[in-house]
Amino acid sequence: MNVQALTRGLTRRQIVLGWTATVVPIVAWTVHLTGEAALVRYVCEHHNVEWVMHGLTAGTALVCLVCLAIGVSYARRPADAAGNGAFRFLGVLAASVAFVNLLLIVWEGSYVPFLPLCR
Numbered sequence: 001m002n003v004q005a006l007t008r009g010l011t012r013r014q015i016v017l018g019w020t021a022t023v024v025p026i027v028a029w030t031v032h033l034t035g036e037a038a039l040v041r042y043v044c045e046h047h048n049v050e051w052v053m054h055g056l057t058a059g060t061a062l063v064c065l066v067c068l069a070i071g072v073s074y075a076r077r078p079a080d081a082a083g084n085g086a087f088r089f090l091g092v093l094a095a096s097v098a099f100v101n102l103l104l105i106v107w108e109g110s111y112v113p114f115l116p117l118c119r
Helices: 003-043 049-075 084-110
Strands: none
Touching: 003 049, 003 084, 049 084
16 A cells, blocks of 8 residues: 555545534534423423433533534644645634534523423
């Protein structure tokens, strides 16, 4: 195996990782939103469901933090190296998407303790 083929393979994996870090936070927010909406009606009957909702918030926020870290690592690549412009753009895009979705998840999860129980 030559060096050029190995470098091309690593670059392909890095591109897939960058795009995955861009798309996964959107999926995490969607899972959080639909999961919280599905669970909220069971809070009255089962008080432990509130802890499941907190866990869902923590889990999806953790996913966004990992994607944010990947995006920041791509965005901090040196600008003068060949091909890093695209990686830096992808990193800024992934970090921005992950940060916005993290804010949405934390904001939606923060009002769980204030849900009215059994009206």
